[in-house]
Structures are given as structure tokens and as C-alpha cells.
């Protein structure tokens with residue numbers, strides 16, 4: 001089925017970034033928008049919704065507050081409508097549980113008819129007829145039925161996908177899996193004699209902490225291996241957090257691309273390290289387990305590159321080939337379950353490549369992005385592809401941070417409506433990133 005109606009905006013993917021757009025557009029009935037999400041309902045990184053994990057941004061970075069604190073879709077209104085005002089007040093925390101953030105987003109998504117779930121965008125084609133528009137082919141993930149939709153503009157909010165070394169992917173998924181599948185595999189972990197977590201970011205630490213909590217009950221050996229020189233903490237001081245501001249985005253954006261690539265490569269600790277409270281929890285548990293001279297059945301191994309994993313012949317376990325990259329020595333580590341905390345990469349669907357006739361790419365195969373989050377086009381046309389995803393190379397370290405999503409949506413809505421619906425102040429933080437004039 002295809003309709004002749006031309007929407008103003010079609011969003012691909014409903015993670016927090018596009019859900020924020022859908023919630024903000026609810027106040028702008030002049031924009032006719034639809035958002036398609038392949039999942040059957042909103043679910044935010046479900047494999048890592050571990051009890052006790054907290055958001056790494058204050059709840060003020062909800063879906064709407066930074067654009068419109070009076071919005072019906074604010075986190076505080078969610079709390080109010082769920083009769084939780086006093087418990088939340090006495091909780092006295094800005095960093096809400098991750099499970100509650102997901103529940104809040106589900107509450108918002110359920111109220112927005114513009115968000116359609118169980119619908120995967122298969123292709124997007126640019127049509128130049130009497131009118132110009134994008135033709136979006138959507139498949140119903142339940143029935144397989146395909147429908148075509150037309151839209152003046154597109155907004156990509158396809159997020160990221162887990163990354164695993166290719167050699168890990170060949171092994172049984174119940175034994176060797178990514179942290180993104182941690183919760184669905186927790187029962188497997190409980191039955192294992194030994195478990196090894198590889199990597200040293202926040203997901204690795206949260207997985208290790210959860211397993212450490214359970215270790216005494218289930219009696220497995222627990223190892224943690226990283227190639228990094230240490231289990232480094234994320235840089236979370238208040239002045240460092242100012243790198244996740246519109247001011248820093250503006251500063252970073254105007255740097256030459258070669259400088260951006262150089263700077264971004266040095267900023268890992270702003271987003272890749274471990275939250276101090278998680279390291280503290282882990283250390284405190286290790287200390288507790290070692291009381292009375294007991295030896296916690298745990299190994300923490302730094303400076304160690306994992307080169308590959310093979311099934312150990314005649315056993316239910318695996319051999320991990322490791323190299324200590326300062327000493328240069330090699331060794332083998334045996335384990336029954338491997339959890340790869342090897343990160344995520346931006347997900348740019350293949351159909352974006354099929355739009356190559358209108359998109360400008362850089363020499364590294366990345367689309368070029370305007371300051372206001374429109375993909376740069378080769379030819380002049382009124383139709384825009386706005387992007388939330390895959391913009392770290394152009395807009396920097398804050399691109400995947402929830403604290404900048406609403407700002408980005410404000411900029412996009414201003415462009416879409418061709419007026420300053422949302423004023424964007426120049427100065428938002430105390431420090432200057434640009435040289436003094």
C-alpha cells in the first residue's frame with residue numbers, strides 16, 4: 001500500500017534521540033511527522049538494564065526539558081503522573097535508575113501516535129518528479145507487509161550497534177556474547193564455572209560488578225581483561241562535563257576535519273572510561289571478599305591484548321590467546337563464558353549509501369554534516385536528511401550524549417520551521433573553548 005500524502009518529516013528509528021523529536025513536535029501541529037522503529041515497542045539497551053545501574057546524565061536531560069520544561073512529556077511530569085513525587089523527592093538524586101529512564105521513555109512513546117513500532121525502514125529513495133520528496137519503504141516486522149510513505153525530509157536516528165571482533169562471532173552465542181546481550185544470558189552465567197569479561201568501559205564494569213555481586217551464590221571464577229593500562233575512571237569533573245555543551249559542539253564543529261579527527265582521538269576518557277561510583281562499588285566488594293585473608297576467586301588483568309578465542313578440545317571451555325603488550329609475552333587464559341565489552345559503532349543503514357547521488361562524503365567515507373545537523377548535499381534541493389547518528393566526526397564527543405539530544409532537536413526544529421521556535425543561546429557554560437578576541 002502506498003499513500004500520496006507527503007509528510008513533512010519521517011524519522012528512522014525510535015531511540016531516545018528521535019523519541020525526543022517526536023515529543024517536542026507534539027507541540028507543533030504544523031509539522032506532520034511519522035517515526036518508524038523496528039522493535040515491537042520502545043526499549044532502551046535492554047541487555048544492559050541491570051538493576052542498580054544509573055543514568056550518566058542528570059534527569060534534566062530527559063526528552064524535552066531543555067527545550068520546554070513545561071512539556072507534558074517531562075520526566076518530572078512522568079513522576080507526578082505515576083504518584084511518585086514524594087519517593088523521588090526523598091531519593092534526592094539527579095542520576096535516576098536506568099530502568100526508570102526506560103520506563104519514562106516507554107510512557108512517552110505510548111502517548112505519541114507519530115511513533116510506529118514493529119516497522120523497519122528498508123529503503124529510502126530520492127524522487128524528483130513534479131515534486132521532490134523521499135520515498136520510504138517500510139516493512140511490518142510481524143506480517144512482512146510493505147508500505148510506501150513519502151516525506152519532504154528524513155531524520156536518521158538509527159543509533160549504534162554492538163561491535164565484536166570477527167573471530168568471536170563464529171563461536172556459540174550462549175557462551176561468547178556482547179554485553180548488549182548480558183541480561184538474556186545471565187542464567188547461562190550462573191551455571192558457568194568461569195566467566196571472563198573483556199574490555200574496560202562502563203558496560204564492562206557494570207557487567208563485572210553484577211557478576212561479582214552474584215559470585216558467592218553461584219561460585220564461578222571471574223576474570224576481567226583489558227588491553228588498557230588500567231581500569232580508568234571517566235573524566236566527570238564539572239568543568240570537564242562542559243565538553244558536553246552546545247558551546248563545545250560549536251567550537252569543535254568549526255575546526256578543520258583533520259584537527260577534529262586528531263582531537264576526538266584524544267577524548268576517550270570523556271566517554272569511554274568507568275564512572276567513579278562503579279569502580280568504587282567493585283573495589284569495595286573485592287575488599288569485602290578478601291576479609292580474613294580469603295582470596296577472592298577473581299582476576300583483573302590489564303595491558304593485555306586478546307588475539308583470539310578457540311574452543312578447548314575435549315572441554316566445555318575456551319582458550320583466549322593473550323599478549324601482554326608492554327612485556328610482549330604471550331599466554332593462554334581458559335574460561336567457560338566470554339563477555340565482550342567491546343563497544344558500539346554508529347549504525348548507518350545501507351540505504352543511506354543508496355542516496356549517494358545527493359549526499360556529499362568525505363575521503364574516509366563519512367557523510368559531511370552541516371552545523372545544523374543536515375547532511376551536506378551535492379545538489380540544491382529543499383529536501384533535507386537531518387542526522388542524529390554517525391556525527392561524532394563532525395560534531396564531536398557529545399554526539400552520543402543524551403544531554404545534547406534536545407539541543408540538537410531544537411536546532412533541527414528551528415531549521416524545519418524556518419524560524420527561531422527555540423532560542424539557542426551562544427554562551428551556555430563558564431569556560432571558553434575559542435581563543436580570546
Ligand SMILES: Cc1cc2nc3c(=O)[nH]c(=O)nc-3n(C[C@H](O)[C@H](O)[C@H](O)COP(=O)(O)OP(=O)(O)OC[C@H]3O[C@@H](n4cnc5c(N)ncnc54)[C@H](O)[C@@H]3O)c2cc1C
Nearest residue numbers: 013015016017037038048055056120121158159160401402
Ligand atoms: C548501555 C548503554 C548505556 C548508555 N547510557 C548513557 C547514559 O547514561 N547517558 C548518556 O548520555 N548516554 C548513554 N548512552 C549512549 C547513548 O545515549 C545511547 O546510545 C542512546 O540510546 C542513543 O540514542 P539513539 O536514539 O541515537 O539510538 P538508539 O537508542 O540506539 O536507538 C536507535 C533505534 O533505531 C532503530 N533502528 C535502526 N535502524 C532502523 C530501521 N532501518 N528501521 C527502523 N528502526 C531502526 C533501532 O532498533 C533502535 O531502537 C548509553 C549507551 C549504552 C549502549
